[in-house]
Amino acid sequence: MRVVAKFGGTSLGTGERVERAADSIASVVADGHQIAVVASAMGSTTDELLDDITFEADNADRAEIVSMGERTSVRMLKAALAARDVDATFVEPGGDLWPVITDSHGEVDPETTRERAAALADAMDDTVPVVTGFLAETPAGNVTTLGRGGSDTTAVMLGNYMDADEVVIVTDVEGVMTGDPGVVEGARNVARITVDELRNLSFRGAEVIAPSALSYKDEALDVRVLHYQHGDLTTGGTNIEGTFQNIVDMEEDPLACITVAGRAIRNRPGILSDLSEALFEQGINVDAVASGMDSLTFYVDADDAETAETTLHEEVVDDESLSSVTNESDFAVVRVMGGELPNRPGVINEIVGPISEAGVTIHDLVTSATSVAVFVDWTEREEVLSTVQEQVSIVHEGVDRA
Structure with missing residues (x-):
């Protein structure tokens, strides 16, 4: 089985959580599966970096600055996997394996990105790619971003383009709940939900998965949302079913x-x-x-x-x-x-x-x-x-x- 696992900022928010993430990835590898990892910036690093830009900075400089959060995360995960004897490679803009390329209008170039994602998939026989989420590379080789929730988009897009069997979104919620557990007593996990239902909830305040990411889901690709404390990436959480139909x-x-x-x-x-x-x-x-x-x-x-x-x-x-x-x-x-x-x-x-x-x-x-x-x-x-x-x-x- 080929899996793309995205770890959100909360799931990588401390050294202990990075260790937990590395354990879950190593377990998938030990079971004989291929896995690529998409990592968000640790904790609230991106927001903190943006808050610290109190001076005039153009878009290119801002993108380079905020990219440091994701760049740090992939290095942390790569090192934690190495400590578990798992061969891993961090993948970031500017590198030979970097897959996400935009066109001259700043939109993802699907043809080029698909070709590069296929090359990255070929490398999974020998290593675990640990990819910076949220980021992209312009035709000129500069760093740009995919917008808020961009790490989710990175994960589902790569899952599609790399012919993965499943994308697992690892976050700080136990999948999709019947209600906000902080407000509603007795809220429980929903085993499955359609993309249309989830998109409506997302646009009305539910922070589960970025709606933009779901446009890359097709019928052949399973997508699941899982709490970072669950540990086992292959079970549990909420399955997101179906595809958008126009x-x-x-x-x-x-x-x-x-x-x-x-x-x-x-x-x-x-x-x-x-x-x-x-x-x-x-x-x-x-x-x-x-x-x-x-x-x-x-x-x-x-x-x-x-x-x-x-x-x-x-x-x-x-x-x-x-x-x-x-x-x-x-x-x-x-x-x-x-x-x-x-x-x-x-x-x-x-x-x-x-x-x-x-x-x-x-x-x-x-x-x-x-x-x-x-x-x-x-x-x-x-x-x-x-x-x-x-x-x-x-x-x-x-x-x-x-």
Whole structure:
């Protein structure tokens, strides 16, 4: 088995933790597996180095300075492995084995990086490569960085390009939890989670794995998140399943737009729950919800519109904070779902701009970390679907080139 293991800053935060990491790596080697290691800067070294740059420094100098954290980590790990009779080689920008190369625009050059990663994989028969995470090398040979969470990106990207069987992200959490154990009593480990679920959690504050890293995961590559105290790199933690899919989908049936208006709805605790519960009791499925300063809009099947309006009207009558309910039909929803598209800077404008240019009124726009839903008049659905499909294809080609 070929494994890429990434050790985060916390998992290398002390000499004792470096020893623990080296023990777990040596155990994988002793079991006859190939392993490459990606190392973050020890502890909070990167943040400390950035804080210490109180003077004017250009990007090149800043990258060289912060790279010292990762450069120190790989030397520490290499030495700890040598003490365990494990042949290891630290790999950093400027070295013959360095794999991660950017193009002239500062984006990872996939073709060159894949070729270099393959060469690095060939070296794994004789040594354990210990690679600096977070860093890259420009065509001119200068050091640059992959951004926050870049060590995760390094690990999953190399796992993909080196044809690894698995990437193990070793961090300070026991995989993905049902909730923050520091806040929620009884939080437990989740055995498996999809890339889309994890990406939504990551963009909403969960610090498990950098979302940018997951774009490099494919079906052939297993990715697992593991606590550094676990010790055994081959078991435990949370398995991250699936891959990002870029999909354009249109709801087959028309939707109705039921809007409830009220005075300062946003300050009325439980209002969304109350209204949703009322619809649930009538067996009405809610396709989407949009909120405003003084309104809540529910999109439901057009066939359920009259029942939904009547049901919500009863809630309006019984609640002094609510004023009125309206029902408008018929609408279509076109959704764009994907790993990179919805969170790429400017991508929403790139998708919906051509719709406006075609003279189509966008009734509503609902977004999440991994999807964009465009609501338009039912009679214009085919034109919008065609426009969005064409635009997403253009945007996706741009992402692939990057």
